[in-house]
Amino acid sequence: MIDPKLLRTDPDRIKRSLQVRGESTNLVDDLVAADERRRALIASSEAMRAAQLELSRQVPKASADEKPALLARTRELAQQVKDASADAEAAKLTFDDLMLRLPNLVIDGVPTGGEDDLYVIETVGTPRDFAAEGFEPKDHLEIAEGLAAIDMDRGAKVSGARFYFLTGIGARLEIALLNLAMAKSAEWGFTPMIPPALVRPSAMEGTGFLGQAAEDVYYLERDDLYLVGTSEVALAAYHSEEILDAASLPRRYAAFSPCYRREAGSYGKDTKGIFRVHWFDKVEMFVYCDPADAEEWHAKLLGFEKEFIQLLEIPFQVLDVASGDLGLSAARKYDCYGYVPSQGRYRELTSTSNCTEFQARRLNIRMRDSDGVRPLATLNGTLCSMARPIIMLLENHQQADGSVYVPLALRPYLGTDVLRPGE
RNA sequence: GGAGGUGUCGCCUAGUCAGGUCUAUGGCGCCCGCCUGCUAAGCGGGUUUCGGGGUCAACUCGAUCGUGGGUUCAAAUCCCACCACCUCCGCCA
Numbered sequence: 341m342i343d344p345k346l347l348r349t350d351p352d353r354i355k356r357s358l359q360v361r362g363e364s365t366n367l368v369d370d371l372v373a374a375d376e377r378r379r380a381l382i383a384s385s386e387a388m389r390a391a392q393l394e395l396s397r398q399v400p401k402a403s404a405d406e407k408p409a410l411l412a413r414t415r416e417l418a419q420q421v422k423d424a425s426a427d428a429e430a431a432k433l434t435f436d437d438l439m440l441r442l443p444n445l446v447i448d449g450v451p452t453g454g455e456d457d458l459y460v461i462e463t464v465g466t467p468r469d470f471a472a473e474g475f476e477p478k479d480h481l482e483i484a485e486g487l488a489a490i491d492m493d494r495g496a497k498v499s500g501a502r503f504y505f506l507t508g509i510g511a512r513l514e515i516a517l518l519n520l521a522m523a524k525s526a527e528w529g530f531t532p533m534i535p536p537a538l539v540r541p542s543a544m545e546g547t548g549f550l551g552q553a554a555e556d557v558y559y560l561e562r563d564d565l566y567l568v569g570t571s572e573v574a575l576a577a578y579h580s581e582e583i584l585d586a587a588s589l590p591r592r593y594a595a596f597s598p599c600y601r602r603e604a605g606s607y608g609k610d611t612k613g614i615f616r617v618h619w620f621d622k623v624e625m626f627v628y629c630d631p632a633d634a635e636e637w638h639a640k641l642l643g644f645e646k647e648f649i650q651l652l653e654i655p656f657q658v659l660d661v662a663s664g665d666l667g668l669s670a671a672r673k674y675d676c677y678g679y680v681p682s683q684g685r686y687r688e689l690t691s692t693s694n695c696t697e698f699q700a701r702r703l704n705i706r707m708r709d710s711d712g713v714r715p716l717a718t719l720n721g722t723l724c725s726m727a728r729p730i731i732m733l734l735e736n737h738q739q740a741d742g743s744v745y746v747p748l749a750l751r752p753y754l755g756t757d758v759l760r761p762g763e
Numbered sequence: 764g765g766a767g768g769u770g771u772c773g774c775c776u777a778g779u780c781a782g783g784u785c786u787a788u789g790g791c792g793c794c795c796g797c798c799u800g801c802u803a804a805g806c807g808g809g810u811u812u813c814g815g816g817g818u819c820a821a822c823u824c825g826a827u828c829g830u831g832g833g834u835u836c837a838a839a840u841c842c843c844a845c846c847a848c849c850u851c852c853g854c855c856a
Binding site for chain 2: 397398399401410413417583704706
């Protein structure tokens with residue numbers, strides 16, 4: 341949610357942001373009208389309430405013969421107050437409902453465009469020239485079969501399409517990545533967290549995953565719980581309804597959790613292997629900070645992501661995500677795309693969003709300093725989702741004989757410098 | 764899953780049975796001031812949050828006693844539902 345005061349002070353600012361996102365500005369006009377209506381009805385119902393309270397305080401003091409008349413008057417007034425506050429309440433709900441649909445304000449400087457407009461701001465590393473090395477690169481599934489690292493067939497047998505087992509070397513790879521991610525994040529000042537993967541509707545609503553994104557979410561009807569698509573949900577809701585002392589900021593959390601995605605509407609896309617799956621595990625970074633420091637922390641999160649990908653020795657590009665592809669909550673988003681030799685192109689590996697005060701307002705998370713109480717900023721970023729790094733490690737570091745080179749940073753956690761078939 | 768108990772404005776707490784200056788008590792902590800070589804003590808004042816009005820300052824009005832409904836002229840107090848926590852029983856990794 342953005343600051344509602346902006347509707348009165350600068351509605352054009354909100355409209356510009358919607359235009360940049362490629363969305364209609366009608367919502368802003370509706371909101372301005374709903375806001376005015378809401379305020380008028382609140383003012384009149386509160387005035388009536390004050391009058392009613394005054395009158396009802398006189399009841400116990402009234403003499404026996406005054407009482408019946410007084411009670412009749414105050415009874416009548418009570419009914420009017422009831423009607424007026426019901427109108428005010430309805431107007432408030434209408435307003436709140438519209439507010440929840442309004443996306444975050446886009447930060448100035450975000451490139452305009454949609455999903456297909458890729459703004460590459462940096463390229464790090466160089467893809468290997470397999471032709472020069474004299475062999476055709478295999479895709480991750482072929483390599484994994486040789487290493488007995490991934491079992492897709494039994495994943496499908498047990499759970500269905502887009503499920504898999506990590507076996508032997510595959511499982512060891514995830515555990516090694518997890519250990520490296522946790523070690524690095526601790527070094528950077530993040531508190532390790534293992535959050536629940538099932539959350540209440542309020543947590544999903546607050547983080548902005550129940551709008552257009554709701555189709556992609558698993559829901560357990562019997563228990564009214566959602567399976568999270570990212571631990572961002574639990575980490576943002578962690579401090580919901582709280583007021584944090586400014587001295588305790590920034591708060592940094594690094595969470596390891598499973599992520600569940602229905603992948604509705606992606607039939608036929610990335611069907612091979614573990615690129616697009618219904619479940620994977622991920623280490624996610626999350627920051628609560630003063631809104632004044634949010635852009636600085638966003639840059640730091642991107643820096644951590646880049647450092648981690650470099651430790652994995654995977655060539656990658658950094659993208660400034662276009663305004664039309666930001667989603668509801670983000671004011672700016674940077675993605676890192678890692679190179680996939682079998683596809684000959686870069687694919688999404690990490691994503692970091694600056695949500696400014698948007699999620700904090702929805703989840704009622706505030707900070708207190710000498711200036712008073714106000715919403716804080718939340719930011720999130722992928723440190724290491726497990727499936728895609730495994731793909732990119734296997735493919736980029738494959739050797740002609742079917743073995744796989746292990747990057748220096750992972751060796752302490754894997755206990756080897758090369759993964760060989762038959763191990 | 765079954766039985767019982769608890770939830771008060773940072774923390775602790777009075778008030779709930781018998782609805783009406785509760786316009787929520789007291790203590791601790793914290794903030795401002797006074798006193799004081801310094802510190803402590805002492806004295807005085809302040810200290811929930813949200814929303815409306817406002818020269819967005821002083822101030823003012825409404826709401827807020829776990830949450831949401833209900834009864835009533837009037838609810839912390841009575842009724843219903845839900846949530847969280849505690850104790851015991853059952854089941855379970």
